[in-house]
Amino acid sequence: MGCRERQEKIYDWMNSEGISLVLFEDCERNRDQSVRYLSGQPGDSILALSAARKSVLIPWDMHMASLYADVDEIIPYTKFELDPYDAAKAAAVFFKIPYGSKIEIPPSTPYPAFLKYVEALSDFNVLCRANGAKNEVDKSRAVKDDSEIEIYRICAQKTNEIIDLLEKNVMNGSLKTESDIALFIEAECRKLNCDGVGFTTLAAGPERSFGIHCFPPFTAGDFAAKGLSILDFGVVYKGYTSDVTLTFARSPNKIQENLLSLVEQAFNLAFETTAAAFSSKNELNQGIECRDIALAVDDFFRKNGAFIPHGLGHGIGLEPHEAPYLRRPQSNTWRLEPGNIFTIEPGLYDPVHGGCRLENDVLITDAGAEILTKSKIIRL
Amino acid sequence: MGCRERQEKIYDWMNSEGISLVLFEDCERNRDQSVRYLSGQPGDSILALSAARKSVLIPWDMHMASLYADVDEIIPYTKFELDPYDAAKAAAVFFKIPYGSKIEIPPSTPYPAFLKYVEALSDFNVLCRANGAKNEVDKSRAVKDDSEIEIYRICAQKTNEIIDLLEKNVMNGSLKTESDIALFIEAECRKLNCDGVGFTTLAAGPERSFGIHCFPPFTAGDFAAKGLSILDFGVVYKGYTSDVTLTFARSPNKIQENLLSLVEQAFNLAFETTAAAFSSKNELNQGIECRDIALAVDDFFRKNGAFIPHGLGHGIGLEPHEAPYLRRPQSNTWRLEPGNIFTIEPGLYDPVHGGCRLENDVLITDAGAEILTKSKIIRL
Structure with missing residues (x-):
């Protein structure tokens, strides 16, 4: 699905809802890849979509927008001194939005900024x-189309190659x-033609694996020494990131073995519960x-005296x-559906004996569910 | 200045303003290092400060908070199912804030979340x-104290060592x-005992230096080939990041030479204007x-037919x-003062001939200004 088709879906929705103009913003304090998803522009822009099925991009970087953006019009953000309120007002004028019409601004807009938008768009x-x-x-975005799923299969394969090399x-x-x-x-992800890592790699040796997300993300300290070490990373291919976590267990003691076993069982339980709900064998x-x-x-964890402190x-x-x-x-009312790609990542953390997390990326298909990545608990 | 002294400064301000409770939040959608600055906890927490000069941290990761946080009380965020509104309400109860008192929430709070805070804190x-x-x-935070300036001198020295190695x-x-x-x-910054890089390094060879912030940040493409290449990076030492940009110019043509010269002149103009305003020789x-x-x-740029498209x-x-x-x-009314550490980074970008940016880190002292880092335009 190209950017234009994605824009069309939003235009349909806008017309059904009676919204004349929608603004999306991707800026330093308010990152939103929706701008890239809808326009192709990789960042630092305001994107305005009108119910008349026209798009305007207001980018920080004009040279880049001229290469990447698939929109009807591009206006430099510097024209408005990078002021989002002036830019919003200009977009309303550009599209000749009738007074009194509904204009929707991003839900991430801070309250003080909301007041400024209301003032700038007082008509x-x-x-x-x-x-x-x-x-x-x-x-x-949550329902990946065929081309996105194809990208994810390649992304997962590259991730798996790195997992093998790491092991x-x-x-x-x-x-x-x-x-x-x-x-x-x-280094390896770039050799594999990935765009880069999806987020800062978290590598926590036994001294630091008690933390859900260790701080700092990685140090000169030992990894995979005696005890439990956690490695959480992802690689980006054509814009899409994987996200996996391995645990390396060297000569684990009984308490550590128990954490490993519970986490493995929890992963399997979560995946099987998911797959069963979509299985074609299941009426x-x-x-x-x-x-x-x-x-x-x-x-499951409660019955075993354990608790996962994160999602x-x-x-x-x-x-x-x-x-x-x-x-x-x-408040979480999301239902899974075919095309969803998401992580399953149970983890348990002991302040003395360290932590264990196992995370893989799962795709929901029409006939069940599929684990795309090959993270595991590696016993040394 | 330790975390407790920093908290005291905010307590003073709260009492002068008649604010009973202030909430700071550092979470995935709303990063704010103020939580670390005030409490020592490196992330993913709510910090509540009461006018009665007491602090409570509500962290995602309890194990980490017990190591890092310098506060009066720590309550696990999981107790509130990671719900910030419940946590805010609990903080008000914990501190016995009188009904009708002023409670301040972060200015980055999105409008829909603001409405939920108002509901949760309706008293x-x-x-x-x-x-x-x-x-x-x-x-x-903008006025660095002596210990922060000392950290910055070391951070700049490590940055300069890397600049020399790069050249x-x-x-x-x-x-x-x-x-x-x-x-x-x-790799080098970690050999120098830095925490890591301050942000994703931007390395743009001549084919991509037309972009202010190239996308993707770095590729397998040539760097420092014929024309202009931009390198923007920073390293973190004890939490504080440097931020420098070098331009490598190989056999520049006349148009490229003009960009280089204008950017160098603009950097010098900005620095000299700054230094003069604080010079002890200046009455x-x-x-x-x-x-x-x-x-x-x-x-200066306008007189030379040029324009800087960023701050x-x-x-x-x-x-x-x-x-x-x-x-x-x-709307920018900030005045510089001694202790400020900031970048000066003029840049010019041509869609055909590429871009040039020169960025160094500057400290305002009691007697003037000092350039801490040694970025430059490197002619090859």
Whole structure:
């Protein structure tokens, strides 16, 4: 699906909702890959879509926009001194939006900025809603189309090649420290023609694996020494990121063995619960709520005296964390559907004995679910 | 200055303003190093400060908080299912904030979230202001104390060592591609005991230097081939990041030479204007507005038929971009003062002939200004 088709879907929605103008923003304080998803421009822009099915991009970098953006019009942001309120007003004038019409601004707009938009767009009805246009784009982004799934198969394959290399090189002792591991991934993913890493690699040796996300992300300290070491990384291919976590366990003690076993069982439980809900063998293959998978794992851990201090998983795509979310709060009403690609990542953390997390990327298909990546617990 | 002293400054301000409770938030969608600055906790937490001079941290990761946080009380965020509104309400109860009192939430709070805070804190007067508590912390963070300046001198020295190595290795041909450069910096900064890079290194060879911030950040393409190549990077030492940009010019043509010359002149003009405003030889050493430096450079470029499409500079610290900002809009009222550390980074970009940017980190002292880093235009 190209950018124009994605824009068309939003135009349809805007017309059904009676919204005349929608603004998306990707800026330093408010990153939103929806701008890239809808326009092709990789960042630092305002994108305005009108119900008359026309698009305008207001980018920071005109040279880059002229190469990347698939829109009807490009206006330099410097024309408005990078002021989003002036730019919004100009977009309304450009599209000749009738006074009193509904204009929707990004739901991430901070309250003080919201007041400035309302002032700048005082002739219009300004909407700023969690369940508005951005939510429509998020729903669209959450269901990957065939070309995105093809990209993800390649992305996962490259991730798996790196996992194999990591296992081999940790085993043979050529990767010893957290830095060795992280810099190896930086170099290897580029050899494999990836855009880069999806987020800062987290490599935590046994001294630091008690943290969910270790700080600093990696150090000169030992990795894969005696005990539990966690490695969380992703690589980006054609804009889309993988996200996997391996645990390296060297001569684990009984407490550590118990953590490993519980996490492995929790991963399998989550995946099997998911796959069963979409299995063609299951007459009731009506999908499942994300929340129910998280609660099933909570239940399993509770019965074993354990507790996962973070979400069970999240969608991946142009951002390393996006819809749908496998989280326990009642407010989470996402249902899984074919085309979703997301992580399952149970983890347990002991302040003394260290932590263990296992994370793989899962695709929902018409006939079930498929684990795309090959992370595992590696016993040394 | 330790975290407790920083908290005390905010307590003083709260009492003078009649604010009973202030909330700071550092979470995935709303990163704010103010939480680390005030509490020592490196991330993913809510920090609540009460006018009764007590602090409570509500972290995602309890194990990490028990190591890093210097606060009066730590309550796990999971207790509130990672719900910021429940956590805010609990903080108000914990501190026994009287009904009707003023509670200030972060100014980055999105409008839909603002409405939820107002609902959760319906017994209180909820404030969400650009010029509130967060602004006080930003002002405090912008003026580095002696220990922070000491860290910056070391950070700059490490940056300069890397600059020297880069120059040498580009000259002798051992660093050829954008990836070579970026991965070299990743590895070298860790050898120098830095925490890591301050942001994704931007290495743009002649084919891509037309972009202000090239995309992707670095590729397998040639760096420092014929024409103009831009390298923008920073390294983090004890939490604080440097931010420098070098331009490598190989056999530049006349148009490229003109860009290089204008950028060098603009850098010198900006620095000299800044230094003069604080010189002890200048009887009027009353400082200067950030905006006036940006306007002086705009003027210089305009007279030479050129235009800088981005800000002239920005403060650096725990974040790579923070106050003060050297930007032209009238709304920018920051004045420089001793202790400020910021970048000066004029740049010009031609869609055909490529771009040139020169960026160094500058410290305002009691007797003038000092360039801490040694970026330059390197002619090959």
